[in-house]
Amino acid sequence: MNVKSLLAQSMTASLVAASSSVFAADVTKEQVVEQYANLAHAVFSDALTTAKVLDKSIESFLAAPSQEKLDQVKQAWIAARVPYQQSEVFRFGNPIVDDWEGQLNAWPLDEGLIDYVSTGYQYELGNEGASANIVANKTLKIGATELDINKLTPQTIADLNEIGGSEANVASGYHAIEFLLWGQDLNGTKAGAGERAYTDFVVGKGCTNNHCDRRGEYLQATADLLVQDLEWMEKQWSSEVKGNYREQLLSESADNGLRKMLFGMGSLSLGELAGERMKVALEANSTEDEHDCFSDNTHNSHYYNEQGIYNIYTGSYKRVDGSLVSGASIAQLVAQKDSKAANEIQQQFDSTRSQVGQLVTSAEKNEQYFDQLIAADNVKGNALVNQTIMSLVDQTASIERAAKIVGINSLNPDTADHEF
Structure with a gap:
């Protein structure tokens, strides 16, 4: 299934969820928090x-x-990014996810920490690991740290x-794999993505840019690590595992879960x-x-982040x-307290989701x-x-409004030190 059909399906599902919630029987805060845990398990299961x-x-x-x-x-x-990006809404408020x-x-x-880069490569100032090139070296010395x-x-x-103490030294995860698959995007703000040749992974005759065996070894190990990490998180939200984070969350007050x-x-x-992923890049x-x-x-990552927010609001x-x-x-819960406000908040979600969807339209059409x-x-x-x-700023105001209606005051969402 391609990303376009997944996008269409997610929008259809959201409309169904939104319309059905209006006519549903009254629900309790406890039920809402339990459904939140169910959603987390489903999303992380799909990411896995x-x-x-x-x-x-x-x-x-x-x-x-x-x-x-x-x-x-x-x-x-690209397909693996769809569920994972919808999981990021669970980061904030749940340290076990954010950590x-x-x-x-x-x-x-x-x-440059991972593999070869172009001449004139721009890296974070002061990062001693910025050109370490793990693929090309079997020992590393970064600062006082020496590794086999x-x-x-x-x-x-x-x-x-984060070797050498720099957050820019990212060795694992989706973006390390992305770099190994696409290579650097050397097009700047012009059209085109990375264009790594498949021959960078051909072992022996036909290998380009050297160390093809190591590059493949790195790619496979990083993918294996991704699976291991997601297996652990999926278990944290499973109803069939005792003593996990889900059990802890559901043992707390429902108001704490709602917060x-x-x-x-x-x-x-x-x-x-709005801040780290859009404002920083734009400014x-x-x-x-x-x-x-x-x-x-990026357009899909932004869209599915927004979808993840909406999933939590609609319980779907x-x-x-x-x-x-x-x-x-x-x-x-909001509709039970104030149906007029519920409609207005829903309209803001619809508006913002449509606005973020325009980034997808811009890219794909x-x-x-x-x-x-x-x-x-x-x-x-x-x-x-x-x-x-x-629009994301306005949506956040609606989320704060929803919080007050259901009894959660002084929400203070994280601004990541941005001013809007």
Whole structure:
């Protein structure tokens, strides 16, 4: 299934969930928090399933590299981003997710830590690991740290994250895999994504850019690590596992659970999506601050972040197999208290989701991708991104309004130190 059909399905599912919630019987706060845990389990389960497909696709590609197989791996990576991006709303308010997330989705990264880069490569100032090139070296010395990396295992790669104390030293996760698959996007704010040749993974005769065996070893180990990490998180939300985070969450007061839900929605909407992922890149006209910068998949990442916020509000989630998980929701709690406000909040969600969807339309129909929209000389593109930022700000205000209606005051979503 391609991303376009997934996008259409998610919008259809959301409309169904929103319309059905209006006519549902009264729900309790406890039921809403339990459904939140159900959604988390479903989303992380799907993230795990799609990561396993990616892992197997990489294994098949490395066994006999070809352009066709590399294209298949890239599609598996894009598909794996769909559920994962919908999981990010669980980060904020749930430290167990936020503390874990960096190993899977940290960005931006100094890709010279991992592999070869172009001449004139721009890296974070002061980062001693910015050109370490793990693929080309079996020992590393960064600052006072010296490491034997002869064997690239999932654990070895995990240990290399933030080596030398720099957050830009990202060795693992979706974006490390993305870089290994696409290579650097050297097009700046012009059209085009990364163009790594499949021959970078051909072992022996035909290998390009040297160290093809190590590059493949790195790619496979990073994919294996991604699966291991997601297996752990899926268990944290499972109703069949005792003593996990789900059990802890449901043992707390329902108001505390609701606060986590609403804080997560507001913080992703405001500080993270509007701020870190859009405002920073727009104001600096910086493709280095684009989220999926190697693949030009950023429009989908933004869209599915927004979808994740809406999933929590409506208590629903369209799974990758097409089934719908739905149940008690914040939307219902709001409607029970104030039907007029519920309609107005719903309208704001509809407006913002439509606005974020315009980034997808821009990329897929008009071939104006996010890195082109933020170019200094792209007046219309800048306006589109800025309108999306402001719509996310308005959506956050509606989330705060919903919080007050259901009895959660002083929500204070994380702004990530941005002013809007």
